[in-house]
Amino acid sequence: MRRIWAALAAAVLLAAAGCAGGADIEVTDAWGRPSPSAASNGALYMMIANNTDSVDHLVAVSSSACGVAELHESIMSDGVMSMSPVGSAGIEIPAGGEATLEVGGLHVMCIDKQADFIAGDTYEVTLEFDKAGSLTVDVEIREG
Ligand SMILES: [Cu+2]
8 A cells, every 4th residue: 555655656746847837736824723732632724725727635644743634524513513534535625726724614633642732833744635646734833
């Protein structure tokens, strides 16, 4: 499985190197709220722009700051907020559009946090896209 991903990532990198211009996928405003390590989980948010003319999907996420990281969606039902993992297709990033991971909506769930999330700290998070391959971004810990 790992070998397949590596081959896939290499193919994507070669394809990307052939394109001129800006990044196909751009992630901005990646952040999460401070929380002590006693809190086992934390949510991360970000804006993901797709500068290509074809739809892409964020399919997986990982970080050394998290035991496990999952893509979640918050749902309000009968006045109660709950959340669940997104489907296997991941989070759609429309062609020429963007997806917003925000409080009360889509988010990265950092499960079994491996660190205190202290305001001002940053953690690397690796995003895996169906077409664009992997992208590592810095997530800043801050109050909203
Ligand atoms: Cu969640």
